[in-house]
Amino acid sequence: xxxxxxxxxxxxxxxxxxxxxxxxxxxxxxxxxxxxxxxxxxxxxxxxxxxxxxxxxxxxxxxxxxxxxxxxxxxxxxxxxxxxxxxxxxxxxxxxxxxxxxxxxxxxxxxxxxxxxxx
Amino acid sequence: xxxxxxxxxxxxxxxxxxxxxxxxxxxxxxxxxxxxxxxxxxxxxxxxxxxxxxxxxxxxxxxxxxxxxxxxxxxxxxxxxxxxxxxxxxxxxxxxxxxxxxxxxxxxxx
Numbered sequence: 001x002x003x004x005x006x007x008x009x010x011x012x013x014x015x016x017x018x019x020x021x022x023x024x025x026x027x028x029x030x031x032x033x034x035x036x037x038x039x040x041x042x043x044x045x046x047x048x049x050x051x052x053x054x055x056x057x058x059x060x061x062x063x064x065x066x067x068x069x070x071x072x073x074x075x076x077x078x079x080x081x082x083x084x085x086x087x088x089x090x091x092x093x094x095x096x097x098x099x100x101x102x103x104x105x106x107x108x109x110x111x112x113x114x115x116x117x118x119x
Numbered sequence: 120x121x122x123x124x125x126x127x128x129x130x131x132x133x134x135x136x137x138x139x140x141x142x143x144x145x146x147x148x149x150x151x152x153x154x155x156x157x158x159x160x161x162x163x164x165x166x167x168x169x170x171x172x173x174x175x176x177x178x179x180x181x182x183x184x185x186x187x188x189x190x191x192x193x194x195x196x197x198x199x200x201x202x203x204x205x206x207x208x209x210x211x212x213x214x215x216x217x218x219x220x221x222x223x224x225x226x227x228x229x
Contacts, residue, residue, distance in 0.1 A: 046121065046207065046220055046221070046222045046223050047156075047164065047207055047209070047220040047223070048220070049217060049218035049219070049220065052218075060216075062217050062218075063215060063216060063217060064217075096163055096164075101169070103152050103169070103170060104151075104152065104154070104209075104210070104211050104218060105152070105154035105166060105169035105170070105209075106154070106156070106164070106166060106209070107166055107169075107175070108166075109163040109164055109165070110163065111162075111163055112163050
């Protein structure tokens with residue numbers, strides 16, 4: 001059964017870069033036609049799409065975050081990663097990695113990891 | 120502020136039926152597929168409905184989805200205490216070139 005698991009620092013200093021990795025197990029990141037993406041949820045608030053990547057490396061980013069976001073994939077390690085630069089307190093959120101279909105529905109979610117931006 | 124609108128909260132007694140609305144526009148719901156997610160307290164969201172009205176394997180038929188024009192609706196019949204959760208709608212917005220989510224609706228079982 002496919003599982004996704006986020007890993008990375010739980011605390012990031014303001015102005016620094018947030019880095020998270022999503023490890024995919026129980027299936028190959030290159031199988032079938034799926035996108036792999038990141039979504040976040042600030043405490044007590046709604047969900048916000050960050051961006052997607054295809055196993056070929058094609059990326060799609062939320063225009064509101066595009067200047068600060070990089071999503072990459074490592075097919076040999078079966079994982080994909082998120083980098084968000086110049087973070088502020090507004091970037092404090094639970095970050096989820098996920099698998100998306102071609103039509104965009106988020107079929108599978110990781111458990112989420114809380115990242116706090118604070119000095 | 121989301122381009123999709125949902126009621127902040129709904130409540131109903133066990134066994135009742137509730138409907139959750141998700142309103143948008145022609146660049147999103149009006150021309151794109153809608154999906155719905157259930158988020159139980161303290162957990163990650165889970166896909167309930169995709170492509171407007173399809174249920175993934177394992178999702179109860181008490182959950183249903185529909186779409187008309189620029190609005191979509193999630194229906195829950197036979198409400199149970201285990202259905203207490205936040206429910207989020209989502210779709211693609213072709214004007215924003217972004218996946219967008221509704222603000223979420225908190226369902227309480229009285």
